[in-house]
Amino acid sequence: MFASLEDLRVRLRSTRYVIDPVTLKAVYLAAEMKKPLLVEGPPGSGKTELAYAIAAAAETVVERLQCYEGIGEDKAIGKFDEALQDLFLRLQGDQFDDEWGGVHGRLHSLEFFSQGPLLRALLYPDKPCVLLVDELDKVDQAFEAMLLELLSAWQITVPKLGTIKAETVPFVVLSSNEERRLGDPLRRRCFYLRFEYPAIEREVEILGLRGKGQDPRLRGQVAGLACALRAWNMEKPPSIAEMLDLAKALEILGVSEINPEDRDLLLPLLAKTLADRRRLSMNAGFEGLIFDSLRYRDQLAAAESLIAEVQA
Ligand SMILES: Nc1ncnc2c1ncn2[C@@H]1O[C@H](COP(=O)(O)OP(=O)(O)OP(=O)(O)O)[C@@H](O)[C@H]1O
Numbered sequence: 498m499f500a501s502l503e504d505l506r507v508r509l510r511s512t513r514y515v516i517d518p519v520t521l522k523a524v525y526l527a528a529e530m531k532k533p534l535l536v537e538g539p540p541g542s543g544k545t546e547l548a549y550a551i552a553a554a555a556e557t558v559v560e561r562l563q564c565y566e567g568i569g570e571d572k573a574i575g576k577f578d579e580a581l582q583d584l585f586l587r588l589q590g591d592q593f594d595d596e597w598g599g600v601h602g603r604l605h606s607l608e609f610f611s612q613g614p615l616l617r618a619l620l621y622p623d624k625p626c627v628l629l630v631d632e633l634d635k636v637d638q639a640f641e642a643m644l645l646e647l648l649s650a651w652q653i654t655v656p657k658l659g660t661i662k663a664e665t666v667p668f669v670v671l672s673s674n675e676e677r678r679l680g681d682p683l684r685r686r687c688f689y690l691r692f693e694y695p696a697i698e699r700e701v702e703i704l705g706l707r708g709k710g711q712d713p714r715l716r717g718q719v720a721g722l723a724c725a726l727r728a729w730n731m732e733k734p735p736s737i738a739e740m741l742d743l744a745k746a747l748e749i750l751g752v753s754e755i756n757p758e759d760r761d762l763l764l765p766l767l768a769k770t771l772a773d774r775r776r777l778s779m780n781a782g783f784e785g786l787i788f789d790s791l792r793y794r795d796q797l798a799a800a801e802s803l804i805a806e807v808q809a
């Protein structure tokens with residue numbers, strides 16, 4: 498899929514996805530060894546986006562299976578299109594009396610099967626696609642077991658249709674928000690990545706790549722505020738996606754530095770539960786957060802200028 502580790506790094510960079518060196522190596526190895534990637538981590542930490550970035554880097558498509566409680570094989574693999582089968586039979590009339598076996602076989606071939614994302618991923622022609630099985634923790638154990646055949650033998654068995662082998666082996670990304678612990682047989686087949694909230698330097702980089710021409714000092718403060726909020730024991734700590742929204746909102750409003758007076762404006766963007774809203778609404782608490790965000794920003798700027806001095 499990728500010519501080298503460096504090739505993957507450059508390509509991912511062009512998709513504006515920020516990746517640390519260890520994750521980069523895991524992605525490269527997964528591609529080379531045809532192993533699925535299992536990515537766990539908090540909401541908004543970049544799990545889904547990783548699959549899209551890999552696909553963009555490999556210039557291929559994403560086949561996405563969005564999991565939910567009670568999802569069945571019909572949705573994931575597909576099912577026979579009964580309306581099309583009926584139509585075919587009606588159009589044939591009674592012309593096929595003496596070759597029913599052939600017609601029966603044809604009716605139960607891929608021609609009359611409406612394919613779900615798992616099957617489409619296996620049958621993707623010419624070059625591998627990325628198969629994203631998103632939020633796998635929502636499915637039950639039976640569904641998880643069904644995936645094992647796909648992930649170990651790169652084939653799917655469907656009653657009446659038979660066993661379909663992969664035309665190309667997809668790059669598989671399985672994501673989980675850890676609402677249910679995934680089983681060990683599945684884990685054994687995968688490379689495991691654990692995403693945490695990013696360090697301030699990485700968050701500044703993400704804000705820089707995903708945002709538009711923002712003042713670096715404001716970027717530093719937004720990332721600093723993210724650090725301060727995540728250290729604050731919130732019910733729902735803000736994700737990268739929420740900090741990107743905040744940065745965008747500040748840009749629209751022309752704000753160049755967040756001050757304690759901006760509290761009411763920022764509350765809907767930062768607090769997503771009643772308990773968090775109440776805590777953030779307290780003056781002293783909010784002032785402390787803004788103070789910390791400025792401290793983080795200044796520490797980062799000092800560290801960066803020190804590095805620049807050493808390199809000069
Ligand atoms: N490493 C990263 N580089 C660039 N942007 C990122 C990165 N991580 C997250 N983002 C940004 O954060 C947004 C949210 O990420 P994503 O949807 O992948 O999170 P998630 O972990 O799948 O969350 P959820 O569990 O809620 O589905 C992305 O659309 C992207 O803009």
Ligand SMILES: [Mg+2]
Nearest residue numbers: 544545631672
């Ligand atoms: Mg997601």
